[in-house]
Amino acid sequence: MAILGAIQPILTAGLRGDALQGYGADAGWRLADYAGRGGYAALKRILAEKTPPEAVIAEIKASVLRGRGGAGFPTGLKWSFMPRSLPGDKYVVCNTDEGEPGTFKDRDLIRLNPHAVIEGMAIGAYAIGANRGYNYIHGEIWELYKRFEEALAEARQAGLIGENILGSGFSFELFAHHGYGAYICGEETALLESIEGKKGQPRFKPPFPASFGLYGKPTTINNTETFASIPFILNMGGEAFLNAGKPNNGGTKLFSVSGHVNRPGNYEIPLGTPFARLLELAGGTRGGRKLKAVIPGGSSSPVLPADIIMDTTLDYDSIAKAGSMLGSGAVIVMDETTCMVRALERLAYFYHEESCGQCTPCREGTGWLHDVIHRIEHGEGRPDDLETLTHVAGNISGRTICALGDAAAMPVQSFVKHFRDEFLHHIEHKTCLVPKDVQWAGSGFHTITQQVSA
């Protein structure tokens, strides 16, 4: 995986060409390389000039940077919620627990530009008055957890994190914490529980982390890409970042493109770029086949049929207007070889497996959703199954502590809404509308065994 293309990049700007070429060619992540690209200039300046934290937050607000993890909440506003003057411990936490199907951008950020994340976190800590931070890294990307630890060691060695940074009197300790296989820990309060050494089960909100976070102390949690965007904003000004995108949707964003495209990978493009342009960057649909549907913001966001997404630009507001969410910027492309029932079955299986079990509607409901979709897919659907699905999904939505319940329900509701005929065909004819061998060919996994029942 790699960053395969960019339009006016910010997060991947100045990375050496070979870093963009693909797997294995990832030079340029070390401290010396980052410093050579102007890295740590923002942190050094703030510390030297003793910039008031309020001014830092004002700059972030002006950039209209919105949380890159999925919710799109304005970062500057989040930082302003921290009770900075309150004595005692405060924490800054980075969420690199990337496990939402379709999302793989933070993996590349840690791989290619870990010091941008470290600098962003240090600036965040300074702005909110925290002296300790953690980056929670998805357990499955172990090699990059190790890389981040190496980058931390470099920063510590250079005095850019730790006690009394560059003689400024500001201290900030930063550590990496790894996950070990639980999607739910990407939810911010589950993540905090996990750092505390517990099961990753989300907490009731309120209280929000800004008042009761890690170890019960005020805490700010942001996504990896959010932190990586901070140094640019402090260097070039909030307005420059805002202008890189469009009003109310500041900056560029990494989009992870997966599924039926010729060049799956990450692309950094300005918010507001038409979807059609991103599809073009990703080499178009595999084999030039007809586009069927796109999930624009990670598996939890509602699916959009081809005609709608082809007319949509990629920013928070436009995608919301089209009936979905920008989410984490994970664009899952499905062409005409896709069986939508089977696609939904895969998603339902995921949410059932990953429900933490705390809330009954989610724990039981995700199981029901999977069972019913599974039986439709396997030719055992019943006439009233679509009604059952809608009913169960509706009973999960809004009735759980965290958003995983909604995340499980939304794909079901949107798939059934937009591709109802395909579900009905399955129930009536006990088979896919798209023949199995066509689906097989579409996946691009060629083998002489030709096990079409796979």
Next chain:
Amino acid sequence: MTTMKEKPMTQTASANGLERPERDFGEGFCLSGETLQKFDREIAKYPEGQRRSAVMACLALAQEEIGWLPRKAVEAVAAYLGIPPIAAWEVATFYNMYDLEPVGRHKLTVCTGLPCALSGGVHAAKYLQEKLGIGLGETTPDGKFTLLEGECMGACGDAPVLLMNNRRMCSFMTPEKIDQSLEGCK
């Protein structure tokens, strides 16, 4: 579950007097000095009084030493951190990369989530099942391979992906590359 008390360190493992000796956690269950040193490094990441935060890392390290995570290892980690055994057990059972049963020397986790499935993830899993002659969640009779179905590894652009022994991510796994990888496993 019985609670375990830590026994004093055994002094046998240290040949030159510099290496940290292994520790017997009771009933002959030992963890190496090297692992314990790594435990301490993890514990040091957290504020005083928050040793419990290191439980995930310590369980992973214990699993790394033993090859899987027997109950005694979970209890040893709990004893080392000074937390109730059930607290460590809850963590070990919640996160799915901990192996609470013995696994083969090579644990292969293949992702079959939607984005991966669109690019051959399910077919790769099927191919591996045929090739190894086992189903998902099973281990070959010679104890060499365990095959598991994984949930999003955050590498969907590289599908099909295979995670080897929780540590190494293998990308773009065509049948040819799968064959090569399996041949490379000793």
